[in-house]
Amino acid sequence: MITLYEFALSGNCHKVRLMLLLLGLQYQSVAVNGGEQQQKSESFIAMNPFGQVPVLTDGEVVIRDSQAILVYLARQYGDEQWLPNDAALLAQCIAWLSTAANELAAGPNRLRLHFKFGRTINLDESRQVAANLLQVLQNRLANHSYLATDHIIVADIAIYPYIALAPEGMIDIEAYPAITAWLSRIQALPGYIGMPGMWQSQKERLS
Numbered sequence: 001m002i003t004l005y006e007f008a009l010s011g012n013c014h015k016v017r018l019m020l021l022l023l024g025l026q027y028q029s030v031a032v033n034g035g036e037q038q039q040k041s042e043s044f045i046a047m048n049p050f051g052q053v054p055v056l057t058d059g060e061v062v063i064r065d066s067q068a069i070l071v072y073l074a075r076q077y078g079d080e081q082w083l084p085n086d087a088a089l090l091a092q093c094i095a096w097l098s099t100a101a102n103e104l105a106a107g108p109n110r111l112r113l114h115f116k117f118g119r120t121i122n123l124d125e126s127r128q129v130a131a132n133l134l135q136v137l138q139n140r141l142a143n144h145s146y147l148a149t150d151h152i153i154v155a156d157i158a159i160y161p162y163i164a165l166a167p168e169g170m171i172d173i174e175a176y177p178a179i180t181a182w183l184s185r186i187q188a189l190p191g192y193i194g195m196p197g198m199w200q201s202q203k204e205r206l207s
């Protein structure tokens with residue numbers, strides 16, 4: 001049985017939820033109590049020494065880090081569509097996973113932590129990182145349907161939640177039409193699940 005240890009309001013956890021559902025996988029969710037710092041308990045640290053969610057277990061396999069979990073699920077349960085075998089394409093995919101852990105975390109994610117949860121941040125720096133990232137995404141998606149290739153792969157799932165949640169970080173996502181078109185494409189996928197606070201396509205709003 002697959003088990004996901006998660007916070008309900010975490011975009012990193014949402015990546016994993018979305019991937020599990022797009023792959024049609026059954027799993028059990030364990031809500032980690034962040035208010036009580038359960039992620040820092042001895043038993044949790046045994047699964048993730050950084051004391052963070054998400055963590056996914058699958059039998060004896062224990063994986064920390066949302067990007068790593070996406071790669072595991074794609075390789076273990078998905079077809080090549082989700083995680084390319086081709087060396088150049090795989091490198092493109094890893095580049096976007098790296099962007100998820102770096103620019104996305106330091107920009108849109110950090111702005112959301114500030115405006116939604118009151119975290120103290122360097123506002124100017126986070127806004128600059130976010131603006132730069134959004135322009136890179138807009139430029140790429142102006143000519144492509146997805147980030148790394150012509151169909152969805154784990155790279156898109158890794159970037160998706162914190163871009164869809166960008167309005168909670170006071171980012172005007174509608175100013176980037178190629179990005180909202182990409183968000184809409186993902187929201188139209190069979191098995192798609194959203195979370196509160198995400199930008200929604202008109203179709204999603206009406207459903």
Ligand SMILES: N[C@@H](CCC(=O)N[C@@H](CS)C(=O)NCC(=O)O)C(=O)O
Pocket residue numbers: 007010011012013039051052053054064065066067101
């Ligand atoms: N690189 C990690 C980051 C994980 C992360 O930042 N988790 C946050 C929730 S989104 C967390 O557990 N925060 C609580 C803490 O650090 O104590 C990933 O992608 O999974």
